[in-house]
Each structure stands twice: as C-alpha cells, then as structure tokens.
Amino acid sequence: MIFFHILKSLDELLYELMTWLVFYPVTLWRSVRHPLQTMDYARSELRKQGRDQFRSTLRPPIYLLVTLVLAHIVELQAVGDSKLIGSHVGLADYINDDTTLIIFRIIGFALFPVVMATIETHLLGEPVNRTTLQKPFYAQCFLAAPFALALSLASTAIRYSNADLQTVGVATVFVASILFVWAEATWLARSTPASGARAFANAIGGFAGCTLILTGLALLIGGE
Numbered sequence: 001m002i003f004f005h006i007l008k009s010l011d012e013l014l015y016e017l018m019t020w021l022v023f024y025p026v027t028l029w030r031s032v033r034h035p036l037q038t039m040d041y042a043r044s045e046l047r048k049q050g051r052d053q054f055r056s057t058l059r060p061p062i063y064l065l066v067t068l069v070l071a072h073i074v075e076l077q078a079v080g081d082s083k084l085i086g087s088h089v090g091l092a093d094y095i096n097d098d099t100t101l102i103i104f105r106i107i108g109f110a111l112f113p114v115v116m117a118t119i120e121t122h123l124l125g126e127p128v129n130r131t132t133l134q135k136p137f138y139a140q141c142f143l144a145a146p147f148a149l150a151l152s153l154a155s156t157a158i159r160y161s162n163a164d165l166q167t168v169g170v171a172t173v174f175v176a177s178i179l180f181v182w183a184e185a186t187w188l189a190r191s192t193p194a195s196g197a198r199a200f201a202n203a204i205g206g207f208a209g210c211t212l213i214l215t216g217l218a219l220l221i222g223g224e
Contacts, residue, residue, distance in 0.1 A: 020058065024066055027057040028149075031142045035183050036190065039139035046135050060141030064113070067145040068105050071152030079159045108214050109148040113140030116184060116206045123192035123202065136191075143183055150176035181207050 031038045042060055045053045053059070058066065117136035118128055126132045150172055157169030184203035189196045 020066060023056070023058050024063070027063050027142075028067075028146065030057065031063075032146050035143055035146070036187055038142045039187060039191075042139040042142050043135045046138060060138040060145075061110075064110065064141045064145045064148065065106055067149050068109060068152065069102060071149055071156075072102050072105070074153065075156045075159075078156050105148075105152075108217065109144060109151075110141075111213060112147070112207075112210050113137050113144045115210050116140045116143075116203075119202050119206050120188060120192060123188060123194045123198075125193075139187075143180070143187070147176055147180045177207070 030041075038057075041057075057063070114133075114137060117133050117140050120136040120140075121128050121132050124132075154169040154172035154176070157165045157172070160166065160169075181203050184207065185196075185200040188194055188199035188202055192199065194202065
C-alpha cells in the first residue's frame with residue numbers, strides 16, 4: 001500500500017515537473033507582455049479553491065524560483081561557476097556550492113516582492129499579516145521574475161571579457177530597473193488609493209530600499 005502511494009506521488013510530481021516545460025514559457029510571455037494584467041490575474045486566482053488556482057500558468061513563487069534556477073544554468077554554461085563559490089571572504093564562506101548560491105539569490109530577489117507587497121498592503125490601510133500579504137506577494141512575484149531574469153543575464157554578460165557584452169549588460173540593468181519601477185508605480189496607483197505621485201514615491205523607495213539591502217549583502221559576502 002505504501003509502495004503504491006509512493007508511485008502515485010512520483011506520478012504526480014513527474015507530471016507537474018513536465019508541465020513546467022509548457023507553462024513556464026507561457027507564464028514568462030504573459031508577465032513580460034502584460035505585467036499588470038498578470039498581476040491582476042494572480043490576485044483573482046487566489047480567490048479560487050486550491051486545485052483550481054493557476055491552472056494556465058506556474059504559481060508565482062515557483063515561477064520566480066524556476067527563473068532563477070534557469071538563469072543560474074545559463075551562467076554556468078556561459079561563464080562557469082561564480083567567484084563566490086569557494087571564496088572565504090566575509091559571508092561568502094557559507095556559499096560553497098551551486099545550491100547555496102541559488103538559495104541566496106532566491107532570498108535576495110524574493111526581497112523585492114515581499115517589500116513591495118508590504119508597501120501595497122500599507123497603502124491599502126490593511127494590517128500586515130500572512131493573510132493580507134499573500135495576494136500582493138503572489139502578484140509581485142509575477143513582476144519580479146522577469147526583472148530577476150534580466151538582471152541575472154546582465155550579470156552574466158558583464159562577467160564576459162568582451163566590452164560590447166559588458167556594455168549591453170550594464171544597459172540592461174538600467175533599462176530593467178526603470179521598467180520595474182515604472183510598472184510598480186503604475187500598479188500601486190491602480191491597486192491602492194494612493195495618488196500617482198505617492199505611488200511613484202513608494203515604488204522608488206521600495207526599489208531603493210531593496211537595492212541598498214542587496215548591496216549591503218554583496219559587500220558582506222565579498223562582492224564579485
């Protein structure tokens with residue numbers, strides 16, 4: 001009996017993983033092409049029952065996780081292991097393999113959706129707790145994933161010993177950051193009672209706060 005339960009669990013796991021081959025590109029396209037509509041979609045899906053949620057896309061946190069894993073694979077194939085692996089400078093001593101590096105990057109990029117979700121909840125005048133934070137956090141993951149992908153690929157390009165690619169990488173960072181802040185400001189103005197100016201100020205503040213925290217972490221682990 002236990003053996004059949006294990007087989008059933010493996011069957012469901014394999015099916016779920018293989019459907020990612022279909023739904024990851026769909027989710028990426030939708031979140032890049034229509035970011036705000038995709039964020040609306042995330043909020044509406046959470047009103048449904050568990051098994052009926054996100055039937056045509058990946059769940060947002062999983063989408064962010066898969067994006068960072070794929071970006072890491074591209075980095076490995078393009079430029080090899082990160083200099084953080086094997087480094088013993090600062091907190092980099094705790095990053096000793098690809099798994100811990102991916103976990104660090106997931107935590108780092110997940111900071112953006114959780115901070116922006118907290119700001120959105122505050123602007124709505126709601127108490128910040130596990131219930132009120134879930135909908136904005138899931139919506140923010142749809143926006144954070146393409147941003148994380150752009151920054152990760154840009155970082156890989158910058159590591160190349162090619163001036164043109166490095167220039168493209170730096171330009172990508174600036175463009176992705178501007179588009180991210182614009183999308184956040186537009187979203188906060190749409191989804192909260194905040195005025196356009198206040199929404200923009202909060203988008204800038206949230207982005208700047210996350211960037212400062214990540215910069216501080218980068219300094220603590222020795223940077224790259």
